[in-house]
Amino acid sequence: MNATILDVKNLTKQFNNLKAVDGVSFSVSEGEIFGLLGPNGAGKSTTISMLTGVLAPDKGEIRLNNESIYADLNRAKHLIGYVPQDLALYPTLSAVDNLNFFGQIYGYRGNELRDRVNEALRIVQLTDRAGDRVKLFSGGMKRRVNLAIGLLHTPRVLFLDEPTVGVDPQSRNAIFDSLESLNRQGTTIIYTTHYMEEAERLCGRVAIMDAGKVIAMDTPQNLINHLGEGLIRLEIQDERDDTLRDSISRLGSVREVTRRGRELEIRSRSFEETIVDAMQIIASFNTRVCAMNLLEANLETVFLNLTGRSIRE
Ligand SMILES: Nc1ncnc2c1ncn2[C@@H]1O[C@H](COP(=O)(O)OP(=O)(O)OP(=O)(O)O)[C@@H](O)[C@H]1O
């Protein structure tokens, strides 16, 4: 395991009566891709804003590279790249001029500025569109320019806040490629999203947030293995009372069964086992299955099992 690059303890932020972030703690090792997952309003952006020094926390500690970010906020900001949820670009300027502008703010001039701008454009795969005005770009291309700005100073830790919302598949893949290649070169990445499948593909570890709190944290695979029971929805031909439901819920592979009329919803640790056994039980009640729908265990079902809600309600 690499050294800890980011250590967050008991981070808290309240807006009026709302605890937007409520005692969040986690650490990230250098070289990780760490995901912050959660539904709208979970507190992801508020957390990222505090970690990047944009917003002051009410309580808590943020240590970057073994030092509180408040010991020297400028030094911390030099180690950090931040790609915010909202675009901050000059639409009438070209991609390259947007990057030149932000590069100058970082203090780069001359050859160094040119080289850094070219490298950032290469990473986000926009070299051939560098001279076009940003207002003519698709949403996904604008997001890639935003990402390029966050990369200009080669940060050690890159924070991205929902970088693929409203992005076409081609740009989404370009963003993923860029992030994976940066990570291979050693950049630590903190990535927020409410797309569970993105987190599953990209992140080595994830923290699932809900209502300001971290409610689970592990590798996607461990979360799925421990908390991600799949869902089997069965419709049976003839309505039966709860003795059928109770028989199925006693199966070893089943965690819970709910019944609505002829519909049974089964939370299962093993589809194969549950389906075979449930079919037999249903047959012994002199009826049969007429429709079946399967929702495989994934981070969506982890969230559903933890909160009773779907992440995209
Ligand atoms: N400046 C603010 N003033 C008041 N309330 C705020 C402010 N910023 C955020 N909030 C509230 O804090 C909660 C968390 O918001 P936040 O933007 O961190 O969520 P999020 O997880 O990023 O959601 P989304 O997926 O929609 O971007 C929300 O209820 C939001 O309305």
Ligand SMILES: [Mg+2]
């Ligand atoms: Mg947000």
